[in-house]
Amino acid sequence: MSTATDLRHHQPPHIALFPSAGMGHLTPLLRLASMLASRNCRVTLITAQPPVSTAEASHITAFLAAYPAINRLDFQIVPYTPPNAAAAADPFALQFEAINRSVHLLTPTLSSTSPPISAIFSDIASAAGVCQVADDLRIPIYIVSTTSARFTALLPHIPSLIAPGSSITMAETSVRISGLTPFEISTLPPPFFIPNHVFTNTLVSNSLAMKKAKGILSNSFHAFEPETISAVNGGNFIPDFPPFLPIGPLEPHKLELGDRQPLPWLDQQPPESVVYVSFGSRTAMSRAQIRELRDGLELIGRNFLWVLKSRIVDKEDTEDIEELLGNSFVQRTKSKGMVVKGWVNQEEILSHPAIGCFVSHCGWNSVMEAAARGIPVVAWPQLGDQMVNAGVVETAGLGIWEKGWGWLGVKLVKGEEIAERG
Ligand code: UDP
Ligand code: UDP
Numbered sequence: 001m002s003t004a005t006d007l008r009h010h011q012p013p014h015i016a017l018f019p020s021a022g023m024g025h026l027t028p029l030l031r032l033a034s035m036l037a038s039r040n041c042r043v044t045l046i047t048a049q050p051p052v053s054t055a056e057a058s059h060i061t062a063f064l065a066a067y068p069a070i071n072r073l074d075f076q077i078v079p080y081t082p083p084n085a086a087a088a089a090d091p092f093a094l095q096f097e098a099i100n101r102s103v104h105l106l107t108p109t110l111s112s113t114s115p116p117i118s119a120i121f122s123d124i125a126s127a128a129g130v131c132q133v134a135d136d137l138r139i140p141i142y143i144v145s146t147t148s149a150r151f152t153a154l155l156p157h158i159p160s161l162i163a164p165g166s167s168i169t170m171a172e173t174s175v176r177i178s179g180l181t182p183f184e185i186s187t188l189p190p191p192f193f194i195p196n197h198v199f200t201n202t203l204v205s206n207s208l209a210m211k212k213a214k215g216i217l218s219n220s221f222h223a224f225e226p227e228t229i230s231a232v233n234g235g236n237f238i239p240d241f242p243p244f245l246p247i248g249p250l251e252p253h254k255l256e257l258g259d260r261q262p263l264p265w266l267d268q269q270p271p272e273s274v275v276y277v278s279f280g281s282r283t284a285m286s287r288a289q290i291r292e293l294r295d296g297l298e299l300i301g302r303n304f305l306w307v308l309k310s311r312i313v314d315k316e317d318t319e320d321i322e323e324l325l326g327n328s329f330v331q332r333t334k335s336k337g338m339v340v341k342g343w344v345n346q347e348e349i350l351s352h353p354a355i356g357c358f359v360s361h362c363g364w365n366s367v368m369e370a371a372a373r374g375i376p377v378v379a380w381p382q383l384g385d386q387m388v389n390a391g392v393v394e395t396a397g398l399g400i401w402e403k404g405w406g407w408l409g410v411k412l413v414k415g416e417e418i419a420e421r422g
Pocket of ligand 2: 199
């Protein structure tokens with residue numbers, strides 16, 4: 001038993017957090033870092049350099065300025081070139097893999113950290129590489145899942161569905177996992193159907209690493225995903241699967257970044273009158289689809305706030321609003337709508353009383369941010385885990401999902417169809 005003297009000399013735990021690539025991964029890890037720092041932990045933030053987007057670079061800098069007690073540990077990654085040309089289109093998937101392949105370079109630094117690291121919290125997208133390092137150094141590791149509990153529960157089953165270098169087959173129409181509603185094959189990430197795709201290969205190796213973790217921290221909560229959380233923690237899921245720890249919705253950290261111009265505009269709108277439209281930090285619709293969405297919003301006739309993106313990586317997103325939407329639309333809708341390009345503070349926007357609903361791609365952070373505030377969602381999933389997440393949104397009663405709209409770029413969804421959902 002500890003004595004009072006032991007407790008006085010007890011060192012606070014030192015947690016190293018390791019985000020992978022993209023704002024959808026950095027954001028929840030920064031939220032966790034701020035949470036731990038405010039609860040008497042020493043915190044080291046490990047950042048892979050250079051990041052893919054300007055948003056990541058500026059958020060890391062601003063975050064560390066706002067939390068001076070958090071240590072920064074940068075490490076340079078070795079770029080990765082995929083064998084499969086189709087994969088090269090996704091710089092974030094390439095960065096996941098590059099980080100996994102480079103992370104062993106950190107071993108000497110982590111082994112000599114003072115005070116020693118008590119535990120590593122690794123993003124799921126870099127779990128394979130970080131688990132290996134943690135194993136070598138005998139440091140406990142927790143995996144932070146940046147997606148829904150439902151998609152997380154699918155992950156440990158992926159290696160048995162997809163052989164190395166292969167792809168999923170369409171022989172089955174669904175994936176059945178004990179205790180869970182079956183997963184429709186058509187809702188699984190499109191790279192799963194492309195043989196030897198880097199996203200799938202990385203995901204398979206990260207999924208295999210999950211069992212090495214002491215726990216899986218999840219930005220979700222029981223009332224939102226009761227079926228999955230009960231099944232995963234019920235004892236019959238997978239032998240020796242680590243405890244699943246739902247700690248969401250994660251609380252926002254201090255954030256001074258983001259275009260503030262929507263806020264004074266929102267102040268002038270009636271309560272719950274504005275349709276907020278955003279597809280997150282890394283989804284770029286085609287110009288044709290952007291124009292159909294423009295027409296749909298105009299037909300709906302409600303007030304709207306639209307965060308417009310036409311390129312995957314923010315630093316390449318240089319076309320201006322009028323070039324993409326046309327001058328006449330901008331003039332006609334001046335009194336009803338606001339279109340912004342660039343980074344906004346979505347947490348602040350979703351907290352504004354003028355917001356009535358959220359047209360979202362269902363990136364998991366966006367879903368949790370809407371759920372925390374009870375904002376109804378019109379789900380329009382585009383990539384990756386987003387159809388599975390959209391299914392969760394629908395089942396939880398937070399929103400609706402028009403399944404016929406399909407994946408990004410597969411079908412042009414016409415303005416009239418969008419207006420019918422308005
Ligand atoms: N976000 C933001 N402003 C933007 C774009 C995104 O604050 O202009 C935030 C959003 O609130 C969320 C994160 O960036 O916390 C995006 O993560 P999500 O999982 O929703 O989607 P992803 O960008 O990974 O597709
Ligand atoms: N993911 C994973 N392991 C990986 C890569 C991705 O579990 O190796 C998960 C991750 O949680 C992510 C989801 O798959 O949220 C979809 O990946 P995507 O590239 O679309 O990431 P995001 O939109 O979250 O940036």
